[in-house]
Amino acid sequence: xxxxxxxxxxxxxxxxxxxxxxxxxxxxxxxxxxxxxxxxxxxxxxxxxxxxxxxxxxxxxxxxxxxxxxxxxxxxxxxxxxxxxxxxxxxxxxxxxxxxxxxxxxxxxxxxxxxxxxxxxxxxxxxxxxxxxxxxxxxxxxxxxxxxxxxxxxxxxxxxxxxxxxxxxxxxxxxxxxxxxxxxxxxxxxxxxxxxxxxxxxxxxxxxxxxxxxxxxx
Numbered sequence: 001x002x003x004x005x006x007x008x009x010x011x012x013x014x015x016x017x018x019x020x021x022x023x024x025x026x027x028x029x030x031x032x033x034x035x036x037x038x039x040x041x042x043x044x045x046x047x048x049x050x051x052x053x054x055x056x057x058x059x060x061x062x063x064x065x066x067x068x069x070x071x072x073x074x075x076x077x078x079x080x081x082x083x084x085x086x087x088x089x090x091x092x093x094x095x096x097x098x099x100x101x102x103x104x105x106x107x108x109x110x111x112x113x114x115x116x117x118x119x120x121x122x123x124x125x126x127x128x129x130x131x132x133x134x135x136x137x138x139x140x141x142x143x144x145x146x147x148x149x150x151x152x153x154x155x156x157x158x159x160x161x162x163x164x165x166x167x168x169x170x171x172x173x174x175x176x177x178x179x180x181x182x183x184x185x186x187x188x189x190x191x192x193x194x195x196x197x198x199x200x201x202x203x204x205x206x207x208x209x210x211x212x213x214x215x216x217x218x
Contacts, residue, residue, distance in 0.1 A: 002032060002055060002107060010053055010079040011138065012114075012131050020124045027125075031108045035100040042083060042098040047091055050108040051084040057104025060183070062097045072186035074142065075101065075178050081135055087111040088136075150189050155198045158188045163208065163215060173217045180213075 002025075004018050013021050032055070035041055041059060042048055052059075054076055061073040061082060073096060076082045086094045088111055114132055117125050145165060152158045162184075166175050177184065185192035202208050209216040 001105075002030075006079065007053075007055070007107075010081065011135050012053065012081060012128065014131050014134070015127055016124055024124060024128060025109075028109045028113045033106050033108065035104045035106065037100055037102045037104075039100045039104075040097060041100060041104075041106060042094055042096070044095055044097055045093050047093050048083055048087050049090075049112065050110055051087050051114075052082050052098070053107040053109070054078050054080055054082075055105045055107050058101045058178075059104055059106075060099045060101045062099055062186075063095065064097060070186060071189055072179070072183050073146070074187075075183070077178065084111060084132070084135055085139060088115075146187075155188070155190045155194055156202065158190060159195065159198060159202065160207075162188060163217060166215070167217050175215055176213050177215060178213075 004021050007013055007021055008016065008018065016024070031050075035057075041052065044064065056078060058078065059076045059082060061076065063071045063073055065071075074082075076098075082098055083094075086092050114128060117129075149158055149161045149165070152161055163177075166177055167173055169175075179187060181196065182192055185195045188195065199208070199210065203210060206218050208218060
């Protein structure tokens with residue numbers, strides 16, 4: 001079920017009123033689907049024409065190599081968007097898996113409909129197109145941030161860069177990360193056991209404090 005009031009929290013509908021969102025969704029061939037935890041939303045090799053907005057739950061973006069080793073690329077939370085880059089390119093196939101991290105509800109929208117002004121010429125459609133450009137720009141920045149993290153040479157430097165960016169995003173030295181230990185190891189592209197050892201060393205050296213997913217930088 002779509003909560004139009006909270007849908008304003010999505011970047012795609014930034015600056016739009018609830019009634020405007022209702023009206024424009026009527027032009028966008030919207031579709032809502034539910035997924036159980038672990039279900040595949042998009043699979044590697046799929047050609048897609050829709051973007052997805054998480055309206056409840058969360059999803060993981062995962063890359064899998066030839067031998068089945070998985071790398072967590074990103075976690076998408078409520079009212080965040082996924083699939084928009086590949087949906088903008090006709091006939092492009094995606095090299096990733098999008099997996100429901102928990103019971104999740106997704107709002108799907110046709111990207112072509114977003115980028116093409118509808119026949120009724122909604123006065124707020126231009127705002128939607130502008131917001132779409134912001135979405136694409138922000139995803140580019142997120143990818144740049146991840147490249148900055150995973151190209152570090154050691155597990156410690158990857159951890160320090162990741163945690164530093166989390167502190168910057170939260171504007172506080174205390175924060176909660178959205179990933180489990182295994183998910184964090186997958187995101188950083190490191191061995192979980194080695195990462196756990198490094199975290200303990202960093203705590204012993206007074207660089208950080210942590211308990212489960214709660215961290216504090218010293």
